[in-house]
Amino acid sequence: MMMRPGLAIARSGVTAVLLHPVRSATAVVCMVAILLPYVCGAAIARGVEGEARQALAAGPDLHVVQLRFGRPAPIRVSMADELRKIPGVRSVVPRIVGELALGTEFVPVVLIGVPPSRLPGAAESASSGRAMPQFVVGAELARTLHLSEGSYLPPFYRAKGGDRVSQIVGVLGRNESVASGHVMYTALATAAEVFDEAEHATDLLVECQPGYLDAVRRKLGRDFPTCRAASRDELASQLPANIRYLDGVFHMLFVLAFAVGIPLLLVASGVGLAERRSEAALLKATGWTTDGLLLRALVESGVLCLIAASSSLILGWVWLALGNGIGIASIFLPGWEFDAALQLPYRLDAEAILVATVLSFCIVATGSLYATWRVASAPVRLILR
């Protein structure tokens, strides 16, 4: 029974939103303008971090590179045989990861070479010396260079046996990792031929038997002092640093945006509005208590805040899922193009949305509650005068 007056006051708070449609709409628009980029930015940051973690999860237990002058240098493929002899090593896979530029516009390409056993389908035949070099390309590369499955690439590298035309045997899907966009992968021998680095790879991917990781790593450090071995956990603890840094910068910008938006929100939500003053006075004159007026303003702010937060989330989803994050994706993914062929990674985060909603509520409520309290605590005759 005691709840009924409270509910009635709360309902009048909902009605109050519609009593001043321009003020309410302005407050909602202001909040959406601030919340929307924040929600989208947080979602992209989570998505990119998720993809980075997937890349690590698909990687080896130990990642071994050769160092010369403290910098990564080509590693002998034959070293893989030496590493296989270490007790606890399950497999060692040599890999080539190199850069080159293709086409007249020098489109950057990451060329990856892996043993033929890892390659799916037709690309496997690329390992045979006489076959036409075959490559699988990423979606972004295929779009930029107008490539499709079955296309031919004119000679783009100098081979000892003469220039060779290459064939595209596959195009990666648009839902693949964003790292796949500029990637071209092939057999290890073909990649070695492209870079003219026979018998060398850029890194060795070492898989260990359970429980042997530390022992293998110690043995590697002892017997191969010029190599650097990094475990998956070690990389996982360090790699997202850049992503978190960008995320932090974005949060800071958001805080600044909020700081700039506060005066706007305060004005829009009630400070200095004569309507709120006269409305409160009339209600007070008809018997409303100060608590009732404050509850009414609180509910009004809550409804405005819920509308703004929900709208921001829905619009954010539209922006990211349907608009592919146009205009905001490149902040978190340097090099991301306006018309990217890949699906933007994103993950809508409840925590970020909750924080944003609570902050907006505090600001809107502060504006309306303060104005209401100032009016409601004064004698009616003074307010009406």
Place this chain on the structure above:
Amino acid sequence: MLLAFTVVLVGVAGALLAGAPASPPAKTDFQSTVGGIGAGVAVDPSLCVRAFDDCVATDCGWRHGPVAGGDRFCPLHGFGPRR
């Protein structure tokens, strides 16, 4: 009317949140083939190899040239974390 509108809006937003997977869908085909690549923020290595993948480069290429120790000028993490 407004209350109903608000409830619908919150419901749709909640459904979007609930429908979002806790982690992005697994993209293991490509990643398992190449042994995991692209654990950085850059979509290609043209600006900074390390920002594309820390496994490929131990540090920023700008550290060694064109200005020695110039990794602070790297467009991708020049003012970011330095390891």
